[in-house]
Amino acid sequence: MHGAGHAVCLGSDIDTDIIIAGRYLRTKNRSVWAEHIFEDLDPALAPRLAGAVILAGKNMGCGSSREQAVIALKEAGVAGIVAPSFARIFFRNAINVGLPVIEAEVPCREGASVRFDLDAGWVEVDGDRFPVRPLSPRMIEILRAGGLVDHWRSQR
Amino acid sequence: MSTLCEQILGAPAGEYVDRPVDLAFAHDGTGVLTRETLREMGVDTIPHPERVRLIFDHIVPANTSITADLQKELREYACSSGIALSDVGGGICHQVMSEGVVRPGQIVVGADSHTCTLGAFGAFATGVGATDMAAIWASGSTWFRVPETVRVTLAGRLDGAAEPKDVALAYVGKLGMDGASYRALEFLGDGAAGISMAGRLTLCNMAVETGAKTGMFYADDVTLQYLAGYGVAAERQEPEECCAAASVAIDLDAVAPLVAVPHRVDTVRPVAEVAGTPLDQVFVGTCTNGRFEDLQRFARIVRGRQVAVRTIVVPASRSVLRQAAATGVLADIVEAGCMIAAPGCGPCLGAHSGVLGEGEVCLSTANRNFKNRMGVGGEIYLSSVATAAASALTGTITEPEGA
Ligand code: SF4
Numbered sequence: 001m002h003g004a005g006h007a008v009c010l011g012s013d014i015d016t017d018i019i020i021a022g023r024y025l026r027t028k029n030r031s032v033w034a035e036h037i038f039e040d041l042d043p044a045l046a047p048r049l050a051g052a053v054i055l056a057g058k059n060m061g062c063g064s065s066r067e068q069a070v071i072a073l074k075e076a077g078v079a080g081i082v083a084p085s086f087a088r089i090f091f092r093n094a095i096n097v098g099l100p101v102i103e104a105e106v107p108c109r110e111g112a113s114v115r116f117d118l119d120a121g122w123v124e125v126d127g128d129r130f131p132v133r134p135l136s137p138r139m140i141e142i143l144r145a146g147g148l149v150d151h152w153r154s155q156r
Numbered sequence: 157m158s159t160l161c162e163q164i165l166g167a168p169a170g171e172y173v174d175r176p177v178d179l180a181f182a183h184d185g186t187g188v189l190t191r192e193t194l195r196e197m198g199v200d201t202i203p204h205p206e207r208v209r210l211i212f213d214h215i216v217p218a219n220t221s222i223t224a225d226l227q228k229e230l231r232e233y234a235c236s237s238g239i240a241l242s243d244v245g246g247g248i249c250h251q252v253m254s255e256g257v258v259r260p261g262q263i264v265v266g267a268d269s270h271t272c273t274l275g276a277f278g279a280f281a282t283g284v285g286a287t288d289m290a291a292i293w294a295s296g297s298t299w300f301r302v303p304e305t306v307r308v309t310l311a312g313r314l315d316g317a318a319e320p321k322d323v324a325l326a327y328v329g330k331l332g333m334d335g336a337s338y339r340a341l342e343f344l345g346d347g348a349a350g351i352s353m354a355g356r357l358t359l360c361n362m363a364v365e366t367g368a369k370t371g372m373f374y375a376d377d378v379t380l381q382y383l384a385g386y387g388v389a390a391e392r393q394e395p396e397e398c399c400a401a402a403s404v405a406i407d408l409d410a411v412a413p414l415v416a417v418p419h420r421v422d423t424v425r426p427v428a429e430v431a432g433t434p435l436d437q438v439f440v441g442t443c444t445n446g447r448f449e450d451l452q453r454f455a456r457i458v459r460g461r462q463v464a465v466r467t468i469v470v471p472a473s474r475s476v477l478r479q480a481a482a483t484g485v486l487a488d489i490v491e492a493g494c495m496i497a498a499p500g501c502g503p504c505l506g507a508h509s510g511v512l513g514e515g516e517v518c519l520s521t522a523n524r525n526f527k528n529r530m531g532v533g534g535e536i537y538l539s540s541v542a543t544a545a546a547s548a549l550t551g552t553i554t555e556p557e558g559a
Contacts, residue, residue, distance in 0.1 A: 013333050013334070013420070015524075015526045017524075017526045017527075017528065017529050018526065018527060018528070021506070021528060021532075022505040022506045022507050022529070023506065023507055025185055025507075026185070026188075026215065026220070026222055026223045026226060026507070027222065027226075028188060028189075028192060028226070040527065040528045040532060058334055059333055059334035059337065059367060062333060062334070062367065063269065063524060063526060064268075064269050064505075064524075065186065065267060065268055065269040065283045065284065065285055066185070066186070066285075067186070067189055067285040067286045067287060068189070070285075085334060085337055087334075087337070087367055088337065088338055088367070088369055089269055089283050089284065089285060092284065092285060092288060093285035093287065093288070096285060096287040096288055097287065136172055136301070138172065138299060147287070148287045148288070148290075148291055149193060149196045149197050149287065149290075152197050152291060152294070153197065153198065156198075
């Protein structure tokens with residue numbers, strides 16, 4: 001499980017309300033969520049998310065359990081999220097939709113080149129390598145399948 | 157010797173376990189995605205529909221034709237798959253589940269982050285996302301990492317001015333928004349016995365605001381007596397000497413009325429410090445403080461007087477509304493000039509019935525004051541019911557009597 005992208009830096013305690021506001025939840029159309037992602041935080045952020053690895057502060061994804069938050073990030077083209085800690089429902093949701101979440105302490109330089117390899121257990125920012133807190137074998141399996149739905153289908 | 161989580165999940169902290177789930181519920185918001193995911197998974201029948209509940213509470217009744225269509229589809233799905241549905245007006249999912257449904261020792265999952273509320277019964281109750289919920293409905297079980305436990309020891313008794321909500325704000329302030337990440341909170345100590353079931357639900361409700369997986373009370377006489385009222389028999393649970401990862405002590409006698417100021421739930425201040433802040437709206441309700449006990453406390457303070465600011469009161473469930481109507485509590489609230497909305501989440505999530513305008517300030521008895529949660533540009537202060545009532549009467553943040 002590996003990936004790469006340009007760094008987009010975010011602060012600590014980013015809540016799921018700020019990722020996708022409650023007023024946009026009532027739809028089945030996934031593109032709506034990517035369209036309005038981070039709208040109340042910084043409307044200039046959305047276009048920079050395609051091909052990005054988000055480097056966030058601690059407690060990433062706290063608050064509401066809305067899975068629309070991780071779907072929006074994935075639909076917006078985010079390749080992975082690195083943070084020193086995640087809120088647990090967000091963490092589980094991300095794995096379930098096949099969005100790599102990486103627990104690691106890394107410095108953030110906007111636009112830096114980020115690479116990660118979850119099997120080998122590292123993340124690199126502009127060539128500097130940092131260790132990653134390992135995922136459980138089941139989480140890796142789900143991520144590798146592309147999410148829980150594909151994992152479920154492959155098991156039947 | 158084990159923590160309550162370890163007892164229920166049957167494994168030591170840190171281990172990953174697969175466990176059958178006793179109850180699994182979603183609401184009108186997360187239910188839509190759960191249904192969609194089941195479709196994608198190719199799952200047509202739910203093996204244990206009796207363990208599953210759909211509870212309409214987030215936007216009830218529907219506010220637009222889009223919402224109405226989504227609810228219509230979900231309603232039909234519940235009917236065809238044998239899932240019990242609590243339709244509009246029944247109440248907030250966590251409250252409905254607390255009215256004689258959840259029992260001590262059960263494993264309960266809800267597609268809503270505040271499912272931790274139900275740990276008040278000595279159950280392992282936690283929130284999951286919609287995809288996890290779909291897999292749980294399809295298989296009847298799921299995986300958990302057994303959490304480490306933070307023991308919150310309560311001593312003494314609450315006095316007249318402070319309420320369980322103030323205790324909740326106190327521990328969230330102490331621990332911070334990620335102070336118990338991946339962990340479980342256990343409330344115990346001599347002070348626990350003096351806290352009613354309603355108060356326990358309030359205390360456990362805010363566990364997730366510290367990042368915790370759940371908040372729990374051991375089932376005791378208070379629990380058993382409450383459940384007996386619903387005709388449910390249950391057994392006591394005893395705390396064992398052990399192995400908490402961390403502990404926090406709270407002296408209930410020393411807790412004073414508190415508020416969480418915008419936009420973080422862990423920036424907690426004594427009410428006195430922000431007294432006089434002008435308000436545009438007061439909101440009493442939610443899965444934190446919309447129970448009968450809360451409405452009763454509110455009514456006692458506003459009875460015979462008039463609120464000075466628009467005040468919206470939302471009973472947490474039909475049964476709360478019925479009790480409020482039968483006891484005169486509802487009449488007192490209406491006479492005082494408050495608006496009553498249908499049982500449900502009301503304006504808590506900023507989708508309908510009480511959304512804030514740009515720059516408007518709301519004092520709310522809810523659990524979250526994230527930026528823009530109740531409307532773009534709105535500011536949210538969180539408080540107890542007594543503080544909300546005192547503030548509604550003056551139109552500014554005001555200390556409750558006896559503080
Ligand atoms: S009342 Fe508010 S916090 Fe509680 S379930 Fe409803 S939206 Fe969530």
